[in-house]
Structure formats: structure tokens, C-alpha cells
Amino acid sequence: MSTSTTEVEQKNTSSRTMGLPKKTLLKWYDEMLLIRRFEEKCAQLYGMGKIGGFCHLYNGQEAVSTGSIGAITENDYVITAYRDHGHAISKGIDPNAIMAEMLGKSTGTTKGKGGSMHLFDHRKNFLGGHAIVGGHLPIAAGVAFAIKYRNEQKVILCYMGDGATNIGSFHESMNMASLWKLPVIFIIENNRYGMGTSVERSSAVTDLHKRAVSYNMRDAVIDGHDVLAVYKATKEAVDHAKRTHEPTLLEMRTFRYRGHSMSDPIHGHYRTKDEVESQKKLDPIELFADILRTEGLADASYFKDAEKRIKKIVEESVTFAEQSPEPPLEELYTDVYRESTGE
Amino acid sequence: MPTVSFREALNQAMDEEMARDERVFLMGEEVAYYQGAYKVSQGLLQKYGDRRIVDTPIAEEGFVGIGIGAAMVGLRPIIEVMTFNFSLVAYDQIVNHAAKMYSMSGGHYYVPMVIRGPGGAAHMLAATHSQSLESLYAHIPGLKVVMPSNPKDGKGLLKSAIRDENPVIFIESEMMYGDKGEIPEGEYTIPIGVGEIKREGTDVTIVAWSKMLTRVAGKAVEELAGMGISAELIDPRTIRPMDWDLIVNSVKKTNRLVVVEEGWPFAGVGAQISHEVMQRAFDYLDAPIERVTQEDVPLPYAHNLEVASLPSVEKVVKAVKNVMYQNGK
Numbered sequence: 001m002s003t004s005t006t007e008v009e010q011k012n013t014s015s016r017t018m019g020l021p022k023k024t025l026l027k028w029y030d031e032m033l034l035i036r037r038f039e040e041k042c043a044q045l046y047g048m049g050k051i052g053g054f055c056h057l058y059n060g061q062e063a064v065s066t067g068s069i070g071a072i073t074e075n076d077y078v079i080t081a082y083r084d085h086g087h088a089i090s091k092g093i094d095p096n097a098i099m100a101e102m103l104g105k106s107t108g109t110t111k112g113k114g115g116s117m118h119l120f121d122h123r124k125n126f127l128g129g130h131a132i133v134g135g136h137l138p139i140a141a142g143v144a145f146a147i148k149y150r151n152e153q154k155v156i157l158c159y160m161g162d163g164a165t166n167i168g169s170f171h172e173s174m175n176m177a178s179l180w181k182l183p184v185i186f187i188i189e190n191n192r193y194g195m196g197t198s199v200e201r202s203s204a205v206t207d208l209h210k211r212a213v214s215y216n217m218r219d220a221v222i223d224g225h226d227v228l229a230v231y232k233a234t235k236e237a238v239d240h241a242k243r244t245h246e247p248t249l250l251e252m253r254t255f256r257y258r259g260h261s262m263s264d265p266i267h268g269h270y271r272t273k274d275e276v277e278s279q280k281k282l283d284p285i286e287l288f289a290d291i292l293r294t295e296g297l298a299d300a301s302y303f304k305d306a307e308k309r310i311k312k313i314v315e316e317s318v319t320f321a322e323q324s325p326e327p328p329l330e331e332l333y334t335d336v337y338r339e340s341t342g343e
Numbered sequence: 344m345p346t347v348s349f350r351e352a353l354n355q356a357m358d359e360e361m362a363r364d365e366r367v368f369l370m371g372e373e374v375a376y377y378q379g380a381y382k383v384s385q386g387l388l389q390k391y392g393d394r395r396i397v398d399t400p401i402a403e404e405g406f407v408g409i410g411i412g413a414a415m416v417g418l419r420p421i422i423e424v425m426t427f428n429f430s431l432v433a434y435d436q437i438v439n440h441a442a443k444m445y446s447m448s449g450g451h452y453y454v455p456m457v458i459r460g461p462g463g464a465a466h467m468l469a470a471t472h473s474q475s476l477e478s479l480y481a482h483i484p485g486l487k488v489v490m491p492s493n494p495k496d497g498k499g500l501l502k503s504a505i506r507d508e509n510p511v512i513f514i515e516s517e518m519m520y521g522d523k524g525e526i527p528e529g530e531y532t533i534p535i536g537v538g539e540i541k542r543e544g545t546d547v548t549i550v551a552w553s554k555m556l557t558r559v560a561g562k563a564v565e566e567l568a569g570m571g572i573s574a575e576l577i578d579p580r581t582i583r584p585m586d587w588d589l590i591v592n593s594v595k596k597t598n599r600l601v602v603v604e605e606g607w608p609f610a611g612v613g614a615q616i617s618h619e620v621m622q623r624a625f626d627y628l629d630a631p632i633e634r635v636t637q638e639d640v641p642l643p644y645a646h647n648l649e650v651a652s653l654p655s656v657e658k659v660v661k662a663v664k665n666v667m668y669q670n671g672k
Contacts, residue, residue, distance in 0.1 A: 077416070110449025120448035127415060127452060132439045139440060142412020148369070149394065149418060169435075172405025179400070219597045335450040336484050338508035342532060 005077050016228060026228055028070055029292060032062040032285045033310045035086045038095055041314050042085065042102060042116075046262045050322075051102045055116045058086035061258040064189050065090040068252075069159055069231025071238050075125065077156035079140045082117035082131040083189075083256075085157060091126045093119065099317035105324035112327040113335065121175035127156075133194075134167035136158065137186070141173045144182035148245050155183045155241045157234070163194020165208050174249065178215040183241040185234065188251045189224065195260040196270035209251035217249050224254030225284045228291070244277075255279040344525040349384045352494035352526055353459075353515065355651055356501035357384065357421060364419060367505060370397040371423030371460075380425045381461060381520050407433035407458065411441050411510075414456040421503060427462035427476050427514055434479075441510040442485030457504045459513035461520070462490075463554055463605050464653060469640035470625060475606035475651075480512040481583040483614075487511045487535055488582040491554040494524040496580055498531030516554045528573070539584035540593070544575035547663050548593040551603040552579055555654060559635075560603045563659035565572060572663060582612055590616060591623045598629040599666040603654055608636040633654055634661035 016026060039057045043329065046055050058065070061083075069078060069090035078089045093109060101108025102116050110121045110277055115133040130136035140158035144283045147154045164170055165188060175186050188208050191197055199206050212219030218240070230252060237248035257280060259265050267276050292298040347355070361367045373380045375388040375398040388396040399406040403424060410420035424430045430437065437458065445453040464473035481488045487509055491497040497515070504511040541556070542564055551560035556578050564574045575593050579586050594600050600620055602613035613634040620632060638652040664670045 043394065060440065086434065108449075110447065110451065113449045114447045118447050121452040122448075122451040127412075130440070132435060135408070135440055136434055138408020139412035139415065140435065141405070142411075142414075144410035145414050146410050146413040146416045149413070168619045169404050169408065172402040173408070174402075175400060176405055176409065335446045337487075338445055338453045338455075340508045340535075342503060342506055342534065 005009060016291065017297070018228065024070070025292060025297055026302070028066050029288055029298065030306055030310065031066045031090060032227065032288065033306055034095065034313060035062045035065070035089050036285060036308050037314050038317070039097075041318060043258070043262060045102070045318070051116065052104065053115050053117070054082070055262040056100070056260065057258040057262065058083055058256070059189060060279065060284070061189055061224065061254045062086055062188070063227035063230055063288070064159075064224045064252045064254055066185060068234040069257065070231050071234035072155060072157060076154050077125045077143050078128055078131065078143065079127040079136050080141065080155060080159040081133065081136065081161060082121050082129065083161070084117065084129045084272065088119045088121070088126060088129070091121070093121045093124055095125060095313055095317040096320040099111070099321040100324045103321040104135040104326065105321055105326070106327040106331070107320070107324040111331060113331075134164045134169040137169045137173035140184050140186070141177045141182055144177060144184035144247070145180065147183050147315065148181070153242045155185055156240050156306045157185050157187060159187045159189055161194060162188060162190040162192065162199050162208060163197070163202065166202055174211070174215045174217060176207055177247040178217045181245045182247055183245045184247045185237045185241060186247065186249045187234070188249070189254055190251055191254050191256045193260070193270060195264070196268060209249055212249040217247055219249040219251070221251045221253065224252030225282050225287055227284060227288050229318040255282075260277065281326070315322055346523050346525050347494055349494045349497055349522045350381060350516070350519065350520040352498035352524075353383050353501055354385060356498045356505070358387060358390065359396060360502055360505040361387070361458055366417060366419040367421065368395040368397060368418065369421045369423060369467075370399055370410060372399055372401060372425050374398060374423050381517060383520065384423065403429050403432040403438055407436040407581050410456050410458070411436060411444070411454050414454045415444065417484070419455055421457045421459060421505060424460035425462055426472065426517070428474050430455065430458065430460070430470050430476070437480070437486070437512070438483050439512070442483045445509070446485060446583060453508055454510045455508045457501070457511045457513050459504075460503070460515060461517040462514040463516050463518070465517040465641060467644055467646055467649060469644040473642040475604065475637070477514055477582050478606055478610060478612045481612060485510065486512070486583065488521065489535060489580070490514045490553040490582055491580060492578050493554050494522065495526045496533055498526055499531055500535065500577045500580065502532045506532070511535070514553065518554055520578050521558065522557065533580070536581045536584040536586060538577055538579040538581070538589040540575060540589070541578050542574070542576040543586070544573040544597065545598040546573045546597055547601060547657070547666055548575045548577060548590070548597045549601045549603060549663070550577045550579060550590055552582065553605070555603045555605050559654050559656055560659055563656045563663070566656060566660055567663055570666060574650065574663060585616070585619075587619055587623070593618060594620050594624045595627045598627050598666045600628070601633045601635065601666060603659055605654060606635055608634060609637055609639060611636055630666040630668065633661050635662050649662045
């Protein structure tokens, strides 16, 4: 981790934006900032008892969803685990609907049926939000199976935490995806801890991307603090998948600033305050801001203005959510069985 | 009407649905090159190729999940489990994912998928290979559970299940694949959720499905007729949704009910049927409802113990005589 971070810091002085349009780069900055501020607001609302259930925040990992989803098109699919707010925002889901969902309102992404851990939007090809660790990995392979079945030029990005790499569905999904050449990019967001258990204490092989070797699958390990590195690696994997239908396993090394969920302490007994604080110095948003500044793409006034714009979006989402009605009681029995015509 | 075996009827259902709908595919262990562990998919590989008839590794959780993902984006998977005992390996996928998707996504995604294969005891396969798990699946909102008892119903219901917009658990029987029966010529379907009176009667209603209907309850009804007891035999055909009206109306006529199931007694399907009838026809009942189930133990291997554990004609006759108050006290 520290090695790649040093590389990032060294490279900040060189041109490393890969010829990407300024508009795209600034959009990514705004998006990461939106995710950060949106979730800070979530933490507040959770503390006030307005958001219920389990709420897992993405603070510190923003570069992963932004950089990787930045590498796909609207027609490509995304599926993820329960730490899903960042991916949902990156895939273009309206923050108003996400906030309303967290508050359990009828205007939420799933009309108040799913909550924080189960965001969905078929119009955005966002297939959830899944809260059983590893449960969505075979589903991702199934979406990729359908892509290949119809011979489409699409991919699905499938995110998981480091903890998911030790459950059986990981093995089954990786094997079949590789065996059948299914266009899925498995992205491990290695934030070092599955809840409170470190990778070292849970995995016999701690370089998680090396698992790919067992499945004859392509792999790479990426500094997940660096949105450009995330984009580059994902784009390469996506292009390859669209050409060949072949899967890739990417390990993004990242860090979550908060506890596993809102009900957990920030460091607790399983990691030190020093570790958290030192990781915060490698903040993905700050790192990217440095690049934009160095490359002359954004200045102090841009960043100041971005804060204001983002704050407004977040405030609006809260107002929208709070003013939205609760789901009507008739909703209790809707969407359990879909009507079948027999045709 | 042509006479076909149960496996041929199921094969025809899949064949016809695959011919009419490009989105339908069959996936499971040994379904393609082996031609099906119980030969239900025989010949389909030759007709549709390995793009649509897909052999899998031994990985039920994985390939059931693949079915769910494919269904979510528009395909119509038929997932074969070699037996429903092995579906327990995929229980997370079925219960936490297939059953929940439509509701939990607020209607954004749904899972039109069939999971099919044999369930129940065969012959001396012991505890892990002999289970009747319909109550485990019927418990879960979001799932439908279908259990046909004959080739005609098997074909018509499987075609409906494939066309259904929801995950359907379709439980067959190893012992019944060779059963022969007449099926209608040409295209037909049988709706999910509609039961059938197999034989009209006046003294007692017997509800049984799948193998228990043909091997046990049906024979008991014959025996009872010889004793002058007129039993009405009902095949619900679908466990969920259950055709409650059919059962309740029959009980209102006969005033007595015996439910026969191959599964265990605790929280079994018969318990639910008993409750519904108690609620809706309490004043019509002339005797407490009797249930005939497998004994409340893991099924042993030894033949005599296996036979002793499972429902039998004798047990059903005894239960009927109980509700008729004819066993003498």
C-alpha cells in the first residue's frame, strides 16, 4: 500500500490524466465530493435516528466507484454489495431518490422496500445493493452469461469487499466466469478489514488478486486511492471483456474511514487510530484535487465553488426526502409476485 | 391422446418452450452431454446446442445464482438440480435472492426462473438423498411451488412455470419419471394454483400430491371404497399458491379431512392446510383433521426402517377410519 501511494505522490507532478477531457475529470472530482458529502450527511441523519437499519458508509473509497464506473457506458451493468451509496451515485442514480430510500419514503429508489443496503434502478442498469456477503457474485456471472448469450458488447462490474473473497460463492462464480468466458469484471475493494477482521487474519493468501491464478483469469492490483489508476485498469479490463467476453479480477487497495457500519466504532479494537489517521492523509479526493491543480485544470475558486454546489445537492436531497410521503400501507403487498399472463 | 412417460412429458414441455422462446435455456449438472441424470433433458443438446443446454460444474449456489442474474436481465432460465436435496446448497440464492428480488428492488427487477428436479424418497438413499422439502420453499413469499402427480399435469404445469414471471420451484419425483399417462395432443398449459378433484366422494376428503397421491392416497381410496367409505381425493398440484377454495369446499361437503404428505410433520404443508380449513370450515368439521406424514426422523437407510418411516396405504386407511370414528376405542 505505502509503495503505491509513494508512486502516486511522485507522479502528481507529471502529466498523468491520459488525455481525458477536462469536463470528465472535473465531473469525477464533483462526483467523489458528492459521495463524500452525501454520506457525511447520512451519518448525521443516522445519528438523529432518521435513517434506520444498517448503514455502511463509503468514505475513503470514492475513487473506486468513480474511476471504475467512469470506464463503462450507460448500457453496462453494475452490481455491488451493501456499501452501495457510492456506486449508485456514480451510476447516475438521483441522490434525491437515494436519500428518500434511506429515510424509508415512497419516492426512494425502491419505494422504501430496500433501504440503504438494497438500492436498485433498472433504468440505470444498477442491479443492487446486495446484503448477503458474496450472494451477488453468481448473479453478476448470470448477467454476464446473458450478455454473452445474446452476443452483446456489454460488461458488468461486480464489486465486493475483501471479506467476500473467502465465501464459497466467490470460488464458484470466478470458476464459471472464467470457464465460460463471461464478460464480468470482479472488483475487490480491499479496505483491509471485513468488519473487524483483517485480511491477514482471514485470508491465507493476502494478495487477493492472486486468487485469479486458480481460475486462469486475468488480474491486476490497483491503488484504489487514485481515481485515474482505477479508471485506467478498469477501462483496460472492460475493453478486453467487450472484445473477448473474458472476465478480469481487479483488486483495488483502499481504506474506509468509518466503522464497518454506522453502528460500529471508527477504529475500535481491531485497528488503531494511527492507522486510520495515516490513511486519511492519502485521501482520494485530496489526491485528485492535487492532480487537477498541478495540471492546471482546476484552481482554488473551482474547489470552493464545487463545495457550494455539492452542498446544495445534498441539502436538496434531504429536503426532498423529508418532505416525501411514507409508503402507503397498500404497498405492503405490492411487488411480491409479478402478475403472469401465461404468454 | 398420446401416452407418454413423465420424463417424456417434461422433456416435451421444455422442448416446446425452447422452440417458442429464444430466451429459454436449460442449465444444470449433466443436462447436456450426459443427456440428463434422469434423462429428462434427453435429446435437447442435439436440438438446441450447448449455448442453450448448458452443463455446469458441481456448484449449485453458483449456477442457481447465474440463473437469477440471467433472469434479471431478460432471459428465462430453467435450472435443473439433480435432486432437490442439492438445492439446499443454493438455498441462499433461492431464498435471499430469487424470492426477494422483485419486492426488495421495489419492482425494478424480477426473476422469471424455474428451478426443477426430483424430490422425495426413492429407494434406500438414506437421510440426505430422500427429502421432501416443499414446505421449506412454500414458506417463502416470492416463490411458487409446483408438484405435479402425472405426465399431463407435469407438461402443462412446467410450460406455465417457464412462462411465469416469478421464481417457480418445480418438484418432480425420481420414482415417477417412468410413470405413463395420456396427454392432450398439441399445445396446452395448466395454470399454476389450480388443483383438481381426482375422484369425487362424500365421506372424507383426502389431500395428497405428487408421489403420495399416486402411490399412497390413490390406492388407499380404492381400499376404502371396498370398505364402503367414499373418499374425495384432491390433488392441489401447486403447493403455493394453494387452491384453498377447492379444499375448503370439499371439506364443507364431506366434513372430514386427511392430509397426506411425504415430508415431516412439524410445520409441514399439511399443518398449513389444517389451519386454513380450521379457519374457514370449522363448523363443518365432524372430526379433528388427521395428517399422515413421514415419521419425524431423518430417513434411515435400512429398507424396513425406510418403509416404516414413510406414509403408507395402511397409515392413510387408519387415518381415514380415525376421522370416521371407525377404529373402535
